[in-house]
Amino acid sequence: TSQTSPPIKKKNQGVIWGKDSKHFEGRTSQLNALLAAEPHLQLFSTANTVFQHSQIHWLGHQTTQQWMQLLAESKFLIGLGNPLLGPSAIDAISVGCMFLNPIYSSPLRSHEWFNSQHPYAASHIGLSYVCSFHQEVHSELIECVHRALNTELIPMIHEDFKWVRYLQRVATIFS
16 A cells, blocks of 8 residues: 655745855845844755854755755745756745745846746746746845745646656657
8 A cells, every 4th residue: 555645734934045155145135134024934044054143044964855855844945046947946846835036137147048047947837836036126035935925835746847758858859
């Protein structure tokens, strides 16, 4: 017989995407503004301590299982702008965690054709699971957090990431 795990209870908390301290450069004022507007909100990061804040829990390195558990318990994943197009946004969505997608004020120097951290998620997955905000506009980030905290998302794997689609892409490559 197969057993299914009980659904994971969501907590009114968020995760900061970026395990390297360089991803936080120029973003501390954004996080401070968010936490000032939301004094009961708790944020978690897999980076080692970058700056001191009582509402940010610096966890350091997490295993894949610990990372997925953290996302599954959280309402949102905040993108800081880097890394570009990493899998974490898709991981978050797959466990019902909204991805907050920063829109760049100007294209990244080495990626001039990208206007946000995860344009694929923004354009293909949609508004229910992705909230985009202009990176320098703190009020837009706060609005995205409010939306995430007030939205119940079910885990979702987008069609492009299902096994059948993968096999179709592989078949196309080798045909």
